[in-house]
Amino acid sequence: MRRKHGFFALAVCYCAVIAFSAQPDAANRGRETFEKRCVGCHSLDNNKVGPSLRNVFGRRAGADARFPYSDALKKAQFSWSDATLDKWLADPDSLVPENDMAFRMDNAAERAAIIDYLKQLSGKL
Secondary structure, eight states: OHHHHHHHHHHHHHHHHHHHHTSOOHHHHHHHHHHHHTTTTOOSSSOSSSOOOTTOTTSBTTOOTTSOOOHHHHTOOOBOOHHHHHHHHHOHHHHSTTOSOOOOOOOHHHHHHHHHHHHHHTTOO
16 A cells, blocks of 8 residues: 555656646746737836836836826826736726726736736745
8 A cells, every 4th residue: 555655646746847847937937928028118127118117016006207107007096916917917998097008918827927027026926
């Protein structure tokens, strides 16, 4: 009986190693997705068409004085969190009508990867 449990535990560990190694780690996935989907308009440290995004997680929306946000975003009364960033990336107008961001991201896994990456860069993980 003991031998059966040992074999089962070994098989589970082996499957976990294969599954884990088949996917890039979360930090790389988030960085890669950010670079693929966001850098056309955003940078981590400099404003472009959109504001810089390093330390955005936990920051009040529209509050970085270095960027000319839309009036709608300047008036927003929330901070960037998992929920607000997810809603924003999925459909910015549903969170803040009349904002200036026209981009939408339908893929929930990509949104989650970007949010985790931004959270990590903000020291919130």
